[in-house]
Amino acid sequence: MPQPVVVVSEFMAEAAVARLAQSRQTFYDPTLVDRPADLQALLGTAEALVVRNRTQVTSDLLAAAPALRVVGRLGVGLDNIDLAACEARGVAVRPARGANADAVAEYVISAALQLLRGRAFFATEDLRAGGWPRAACQGREMAGRSLGLLGFGDIARRTARRAQALGMTVVAHDPLVETAEGVDLVSLDALLERADVLSLHVPLTETTQGLFDAAALGRMKPDAVLINTARGGIVDEAALAAALKAGHLGGAALDVFAKEPLDETSAAVFRDVPNLILTPHIAGVTEESNERVSEMIADSVLEELA
Template sequence: MADIVITEFMDEAAVADLAARRDTLYDPGLVDRPADLLAAARDCRALVVRNRTQVRGELLAAAQRLVVVGRLGVGLDNIDIDACAARGVVVRPATGANDVSVAEYVIASAMLLLRGAYRATPDVVAGLWPRNALMNGREISGKRLGLIGFGSIARETARRAGALGMSIVAHDPFVPTDAPIWGELGARPESLDALLAASDVVSLHVPLTDQTRSLLDAAAIARMARGAILINAARGGVVDEPALAEALRAGRIGGAALDVFDAEPLPAEKAAVFAGCPNLILTPHIAGLTEEANGRVSSLTAANVLHELDRAGA
């Protein structure tokens, strides 16, 4: 059986690096075959996963020889961190490797939603000319960006936003108000309520925890500035999706981009809540997935896994 089991997509060059050093099973469809996944996990020393593989419960119990979990990304809500720690299993996310990709997604989404011009494509193709209807699009320059969470991805987003002429506020109780990073990025710490009330664009950058689940519920969305844009490329479950859809249809906020959802893949019955919502972008959890980011994430994860296996003498 393989020492390293890779259950989801990984860049082929990084797979080759692992295979050159250790017996490696690469099967990106393994996540969808639970029985085969359990069988493969029984003798492996390393599991390499993205966000869909649930490293907990039965899978974790089966992997009795497990030394390290390499996470192709940064979110850890699909991994039982406490159970891993209790068994001495090291969990290594690819911290920092997709920061640029997600930051660019946020900025691009904000510009699209503020301007609104992308909605003209079907009309122009049909021979219409909706120029007058699209004359009130908004520029990103001079707008205020509110970042909920001020970790590494939010900071990359702030750098790009500042270069485009945005002012920046952020709410993060884990970053001291006198930390040098605020001045370095020209950002200002703010309370959550004040941020929601005064930001033209609100972008989420928090993990999914008991404290952040439904953080943006109906009441919080109602506190957002009228016409504001909401972007969630962090974790599903942080935004109350039906409440957001209602706010969009009612015109209380100006638009939204969601890359993550409470249930993934998003079932048709849950996706139906967004029917008829204006100025909405929905993408299938790809903000951190670009050609460049895939290479960085995969390379870093391969290095992390090999390091932990060597360190453990496994």
């Protein structure tokens, strides 16, 4: 096989892969992310590398790719890419900004709806066993409640519009935003105290690492719902599990984790935790968003290689 010019190490829409292959010699294997030695071996002649969030684009990986000109990111988070090392080598980094924003916003709303209804969506096994726990399944309505948004970028704004259409009021905390029509901008403490549903929309940085520890969770309403589609590491997973077990929170949905995929140790933290939804970093991935993200990155890569 000829040496590839484009290497795609995680899943990408087939039509977008085919477009890349029509223009440049392309190697596509969505399991390549789990074989780092094979990935490095393929990068000797590669001018483009396409990744999602699991491929770690480190200085060592870049050193194995002397011809690399662009890294296409099938998504928006860049914490798996050493941006300084890319800049030093003259490697462009092209994320798919906005292409999966609607998918994430819909995930947040759907998770909030489920968690506010309490045990209603967790009662399947009780019913299969012959139970009929109607009283225990009584939940709460979304209308009239407060959605808190930590960070008020594109995804948060789309989430806010959907929540407002369902009758929620919206409060947000973002030091970089001065005004937001129809949204009350508040301090972080006020956000924690006021939100019935709190959704995270910030990157993982030194400032946000472990931000939602036991103390922060303790400042939230005891029946509040926490949703994290941002990045693992922002929420102290053990502290969250303890709060849910103790009944100090009404529920939580986590789509991102400090370690992905979960291993035996990290998965054990969530065992027997009530009112908890866990999903495998999929909030931004739908059939439609995968097509949009993939086409956007194929365009970006081909533009850089032109």
